[in-house]
Amino acid sequence: MKKVQVAIVGVGAIAESTHLHYLKGMDTVEVIGLVDTDLQRVEAVAEKHGIPNWFESIEALLENIAVEAVFICTPNATHIGIAKKAAEKGIHVFIEKPIGIDIDEVTEYSNLAKANNVLTMVGMTHRFRRDATILKSYLERGSLGNVYYAKAKLFRRRGTPKGWFTNKELAGGGALMDIGVHVLDLAWWLLGQPEVQSVSATSVSMLGNYQTKYTSAWESKNNKLNAQHVFDVDDFTAGWIRFRNGTVLNLEIAWAINGEEDDSISLEFYGNEGGAKLSPVTIFKEDNGIFTKIEPEFENNDVYQDEINHFIECVIRNEKPLIDADQGLEILKMLQALYTSSNQQKEIILD
Numbered sequence: 101m102k103k104v105q106v107a108i109v110g111v112g113a114i115a116e117s118t119h120l121h122y123l124k125g126m127d128t129v130e131v132i133g134l135v136d137t138d139l140q141r142v143e144a145v146a147e148k149h150g151i152p153n154w155f156e157s158i159e160a161l162l163e164n165i166a167v168e169a170v171f172i173c174t175p176n177a178t179h180i181g182i183a184k185k186a187a188e189k190g191i192h193v194f195i196e197k198p199i200g201i202d203i204d205e206v207t208e209y210s211n212l213a214k215a216n217n218v219l220t221m222v223g224m225t226h227r228f229r230r231d232a233t234i235l236k237s238y239l240e241r242g243s244l245g246n247v248y249y250a251k252a253k254l255f256r257r258r259g260t261p262k263g264w265f266t267n268k269e270l271a272g273g274g275a276l277m278d279i280g281v282h283v284l285d286l287a288w289w290l291l292g293q294p295e296v297q298s299v300s301a302t303s304v305s306m307l308g309n310y311q312t313k314y315t316s317a318w319e320s321k322n323n324k325l326n327a328q329h330v331f332d333v334d335d336f337t338a339g340w341i342r343f344r345n346g347t348v349l350n351l352e353i354a355w356a357i358n359g360e361e362d363d364s365i366s367l368e369f370y371g372n373e374g375g376a377k378l379s380p381v382t383i384f385k386e387d388n389g390i391f392t393k394i395e396p397e398f399e400n401n402d403v404y405q406d407e408i409n410h411f412i413e414c415v416i417r418n419e420k421p422l423i424d425a426d427q428g429l430e431i432l433k434m435l436q437a438l439y440t441s442s443n444q445q446k447e448i449i450l451d
């Protein structure tokens with residue numbers, strides 16, 4: 101069987117521990133190139149994992165080897181510039197989250213990718229969780245009736261990442277852009293991707309560079325970018341999104357907060373015929389006139405493996421991925437509107 105030949109652009113923390121790790125174990129794929137602006141690191145990672153080609157830029161990769169798809173795992177602000185270069189050559193693109201940080205730039209990329217028949221997938225990992233898939237099946241068959249209110253929350257107690265993640269120019273935002281993107285995407289997808297009417301938010305940096313002892317955080321592998329020590333983004337954002345179908349979503353995100361440690365996404369959905377929450381996935385419904393709790397039993401899956409499998413299958417079959425560029429763009433529009441609402445201290449109405 102012919103293998104899909106791929107390259108990874110940006111071989112930092114997530115790419116080495118996840119993308120490279122899983123791709124290397126797949127029969128359907130061959131990783132033939134790595135790219136990183138940190139030449140020492142890319143060479144070391146390529147040698148460690150037996151990858152035959154490594155380069156300092158996407159341009160150098162495209163000039164020297166032919167690949168069918170690239171995985172973009174670089175700082176958020178660089179995603180789209182790299183994706184455009186690949187799409188111009190008809191190469192399929194997997195982009196880590198968020199798709200980008202600039203709405204016009206992402207729109208332009210999305211049009212280019214479509215014109216060149218390039219498939220795009222955004223790394224919204226949580227959509228591949230078994231419990232989320234089960235919850236989606238209840239929501240899709242209308243088990244909750246009319247869902248009028250939803251809550252989505254992720255509070256880390258001391259989980260602010262280190263490095264470029266706190267620099268707006270490179271990350272596009274803080275907690276909301278980094279982890280809020282997962283929470284918002286999951287809630288929006290489960291709700292059936294309704295159209296947004298308006299958003300309102302408060303977005304602040306209150307704990308900043310705390311010095312709390314005995315805690316650890318996600319750290320970028322790029323020491324040069326890390327040395328900039330910029331912190332000009334939010335570490336807490338709470339928002340309210342009103343959809344055109346009448347549903348309202350309450351979103352709460354923190355990298356760091358003075359409260360209970362809870363480093364997992366919690367979701368609640370309230371409908372006139374039932375309710376649901378995650379996690380654990382639970383459905384609340386009347387059955388036979390009796391209030392009942394349904395707690396589905398299931399085996400967990402390996403979400404990253406399933407996410408990467410899905411993209412590779414889409415490339416092989418030339419099918420649109422579960423999370424394409426347009427959906428990534430819709431999420432980015434909501435994230436930016438939440439920031440705008442906080443900056444302007446008012447509700448933002450979307451067109």
Ligand SMILES: NC(=O)c1ccc[n+]([C@@H]2O[C@H](COP(=O)([O-])OP(=O)(O)OC[C@H]3O[C@@H](n4cnc5c(N)ncnc54)[C@H](O)[C@@H]3O)[C@@H](O)[C@H]2O)c1
Pocket residue numbers: 109110111112113114115135136137138141156157158172173174175176178196197198223224225263278319320321322
């Ligand atoms: N889906 C998830 O669960 C998940 C988890 C962690 C990170 N991420 C995303 O993955 C991306 C990377 O995060 P990370 O934690 O691995 O960061 P990182 O800083 O450890 O790695 C980024 C790498 O990209 C390289 N780089 C920078 N600019 C480049 C360019 N123009 N071309 C090529 N290489 C370049 C850096 O040298 C670095 O090695 C981010 O977008 C982040 O949001 C996703």
